Amino acid sequence: MQISHKITQKLINSKNVLITAHKNPDGDALGSMIALGLSLKALNIKITMYNESPIPAKYGFLPCIDSIKQHFCEKENYDTAVILDCSDLNRIGKAAQKIDKISSTINIDHHLLNTEFGDFKIINSKESATAEIIYHVIKNMGVCFNKDIATSIYTGILTDTGSFRFSNTGISAFEICGEMMGFGAEPSKIAENIYGNYSLNRIKLIMKALESIEILNNGSLSIITLTREILIKTGARDEDIPGLINYALEINGVKVAVLIKQHMKDIVKNRGIDKFHVSLRSDGSVDVSSIASLYHGGGHYRAAGFDINAKLCDLRADLINKLGSY
Ligand code: 5GP
């Protein structure tokens, strides 16, 4: 893909860059942040990596992961902010408005529905991962790849393609990952860290998640519900949840899978209303990003999500109603 020369120059000429991505970061958010961070550092540019959420333990193997800050320093005089893997600025979390005030903001993303925020943007929903776009940005900046950058890019592509299984897996995903191997990325080690290192609490959570599966709409809709009670009982954390929804989608005949997760905190008191994160997955016959956008969320054709304050029974009924026609 073509990267605008203007944006590459903007990055190269920056002096103090904030690099951030969506909260509850995945391998693409983290891999993209680190690959870009290391590349700008190689150009002697001062960088700060910021993410609101704790870093999932399975990504502890990524280079420089410990230098990602969870605290946004307002005193720092950033001239550029790069926002990665966010379809909308608010996906960053609490610091979104402060980051918006930084003099130049660059939005780099691969989501289908991007709000096109920012002063500069590189948005391409054909790329499997933001890490693919970052690969091109690094090339354009003339920075040499090394093992650390290669490991980070590889991780972003591996995780966002569901280990090269999802329909977004194009030739470029293999080509770039092959090239990253040439620079030292080790596929088996990376995969072992990400997929072979689960907590026992996650396994307990899987048991409860499977127990909760409901099959509706003549077998085309499946719902997993993770209540706060289940999360407390199993001791599971947010980082134990990614991937669980696939059990609901992998069932023969299921077109849309839903995972409703009650937040541990942020209870809106009274009226029985709670905060939930809803994940949606499709087998390819339904665009779940359009369903998520009905609830002010977003995502991709086959994977989307949103946050909502609601009563669990109302939310469930509304989802079943909206998904009933598939
Ligand atoms: P997940 O279900 O794993 O949380 O997210 C699946 C996809 O939906 C991801 O690509 C993610 O970026 C997007 N997504 C999840 N939650 C939200 C949300 O609250 N708002 C938006 N715009 N996108 C979301």
Ligand code: MN
């Ligand atoms: Mn991504």
